Amino acid sequence: GKRNMDALSEEEKRLFPLKTVTSVVSLFESILKRTTEPDLALLSIIVGCIENTLTCNQQILSGAKSTVITTTVDETSEKLLAIPPVRKEDDFPEIEWPIVEALYVKFRAVIKSSVDVTQYGCSEFATRELVKKVSDVIWNTLTRSYYKDRAHLQSLYSYLTGNKLDCFGVALAVVAGCQVLGFNDVHLALSEDHAWVIFGLDGKETAEVTWHGKGNEDKRGQPVDAGIQARSWLYVSGNPVICSRFTEVASLVSSINPSITATTDSLEVASMQQALLWVLYDTGHLTRYPMALGNLADLEELSPTPGRCHCGQLFSQAIEVARRCYGNSHVYPYTYQGGYFYRNRMYKEALESWANAADAIRSYNYSREDEEIYKEFLEIANELIPFVMKVEGSGHSARSILKDSECFAHLLRFYDGICQWEEGSCTPVLHIGWAKPLVNTISKFDSQVRRHVVISCSEVAEEDTPATKPPEGKAEFHRENLDANANQVVLPWPLAKEQEQEERLVDSHVGGKTADQK
Numbered sequence: 447g448k449r450n451m452d453a454l455s456e457e458e459k460r461l462f463p464l465k466t467v468t469s470v471v472s473l474f475e476s477i478l479k480r481t482t483e484p485d486l487a488l489l490s491i492i493v494g495c496i497e498n499t500l501t502c503n504q505q506i507l508s509g510a511k512s513t514v515i516t517t518t519v520d521e522t523s524e525k526l527l528a529i530p531p532v533r534k535e536d537d538f539p540e541i542e543w544p545i546v547e548a549l550y551v552k553f554r555a556v557i558k559s560s561v562d563v564t565q566y567g568c569s570e571f572a573t574r575e576l577v578k579k580v581s582d583v584i585w586n587t588l589t590r591s592y593y594k595d596r597a598h599l600q601s602l603y604s605y606l607t608g609n610k611l612d613c614f615g616v617a618l619a620v621v622a623g624c625q626v627l628g629f630n631d632v633h634l635a636l637s638e639d640h641a642w643v644i645f646g647l648d649g650k651e652t653a654e655v656t657w658h659g660k661g662n663e664d665k666r667g668q669p670v671d672a673g674i675q676a677r678s679w680l681y682v683s684g685n686p687v688i689c690s691r692f693t694e695v696a697s698l699v700s701s702i703n704p705s706i707t708a709t710t711d712s713l714e715v716a717s718m719q720q721a722l723l724w725v726l727y728d729t730g731h732l733t734r735y736p737m738a739l740g741n742l743a744d745l746e747e748l749s750p751t752p753g754r755c756h757c758g759q760l761f762s763q764a765i766e767v768a769r770r771c772y773g774n775s776h777v778y779p780y781t782y783q784g785g786y787f788y789r790n791r792m793y794k795e796a797l798e799s800w801a802n803a804a805d806a807i808r809s810y811n812y813s814r815e816d817e818e819i820y821k822e823f824l825e826i827a828n829e830l831i832p833f834v835m836k837v838e839g840s841g842h843s844a845r846s847i848l849k850d851s852e853c854f855a856h857l858l859r860f861y862d863g864i865c866q867w868e869e870g871s872c873t874p875v876l877h878i879g880w881a882k883p884l885v886n887t888i889s890k891f892d893s894q895v896r897r898h899v900v901i902s903c904s905e906v907a908e909e910d911t912p913a914t915k916p917p918e919g920k921a922e923f924h925r926e927n928l929d930a931n932a933n934q935v936v937l938p939w940p941l942a943k944e945q946e947q948e949e950r951l952v953d954s955h956v957g958g959k960t961a962d963q964k
């Protein structure tokens with residue numbers, strides 16, 4: 447029969463105007479069920495239109511169209527946010543099909559008119575030059591200068607109505623542009639803080655298509671091998687999430703941003719994102735996407751969906767996937783989980799998650815474009831852990847974590863991972879600003895707890911590498927693993943050296959026994 451060249455079937459068009467979460471979910475389910483690949487441009491325009499309508503032109507004063515939640519209620523916001531009449535939570539302003547269709551047609555026209563594919567060989571596969579050309583078309587149609595970190599710049603709706611995109615948005619637009627041109631070998635590759643594309647036979651080629659961070663020259667058109675060789679976290683040792691069309695849909699849903707202000711989210715946008723993530727979860731497209739699982743878990747913590755698994759299981763699932771599929775080279779699955787435990791006052795579990803996060807970073811070399819994860823560890827070490835120490839400070843109850851040697855071991859493993867991350871890096875990680883909270887935190891633990899720590903050489907020591915050879919004449923170094931019943935905890939050797947110095951430092955401050963006085 448006649449091929450339906452329309453973006454949507456008549457049945458799908460009948461879902462418009464989109465007014466509820468349910469109608470958006472039905473549309474996505476219908477599109478994801480098709481035999482043909484989902485159209486990234488169309489879906490990005492639809493979710494971008496809903497998000498930007500509900501968050502960007504928001505009248506905060508009384509009679510507000512959409513229901514909002516304030517996360518920190520204080521006097522001013524009470525007055526400012528005259529709570530609107532209670533509404534059904536999935537009411538939207540009506541999204542009309544003709545508006546969406548016009549933007550979709552515009553994107554296709556911009557791409558097709560700017561790229562003459564006959565100039566790029568006749569292979570079915572994209573070439574580096576073609577990918578670079580599509581990136582240039584997007585790049586050269588962006589507003590000259592704008593605040594790149596602003597919210598709601600990640601969708602093609604933002605690109606087509608405001609000529610603004612953030613770093614992720616440019617990468618998604620390039621892949622969507624290649625899809626318009628028929629190059630279905632071009633796919634997104636996602637690390638925890640950067641995005642690039644793979645293309646060519648077996649997806650073996652890689653190319654930068656967007657910028658990263660502030661003040662870094664963009665490397666567009668280049669392969670990412672250098673970043674992988676440098677062992678920087680930004681390129682996750684060559685373990686990015688390699689997307690299919692479906693995981694690219696998951697990434698555009700995952701990048702939906704419900705925030706209206708720093709303290710207020712749109713309930714409708716958040717519930718739309720949550721519902722769409724469950725559709726992608728049920729169709730198996732989050733299976734190898736730890737950050738999307740973490741995103742869904744965060745949304746479930748805020749507003750649990752009846753009949754769905756507990757958010758804790760989603761955090762664990764993300765960790766399991768990161769370990770099984772990405773060589774445990776991702777950090778965020780652990781900091782997602784640690785954040786959850788911390789918010790729910792499960793401090794021992796939080797310390798373990800943060801120690802596991804440090805284990806994930808230890809084999810990297812810190813480089814200048816890794817600031818985002820540096821800030822994450824800095825906040826954990828200098829804000830979150832000190833807060834835990836403060837609230838556990840009473841420490842009188844026998845169950846206090848300050849008397850728990852496993853907690854102390856988690857803490858030392860956390861710092862040891864950061865120390866090893868720094869070792870061999872051109873850029874230093876630790877500075878005096880880290881030392882005060884570190885000393886403060888370690889000294890909070892009962893000296894009885896500290897003396898039960900048994901240091902072991904976690905790796906076979908290379909011959910004569912000073913860092914790993916135990917000091918002459920010192921106590922026997924045990925190699926057994928943590929024995930469930932023992933009240934001893936085993937630590938990797940590199941830390942022992944640090945810890946011994948620390949002990950002297952701490953004990954000289956708190957008058958305990960130093961290592962050689964034991």
Ligand SMILES: FC(F)c1nnc(N2CCN(c3ncnc4sc(CC(F)(F)F)cc34)CC2)s1
Pocket residue numbers: 613614636637638639640641697700701737738740741778779780781782783785
């Ligand atoms: F570890 C927890 F504290 C985190 N909470 N939110 C986190 N995010 C929020 C969501 N997020 C993401 N969520 C889904 N997919 C992606 S792909 C990507 C890199 C880039 F933007 F493409 F360059 C980032 C990212 C980045 C990490 S980590």
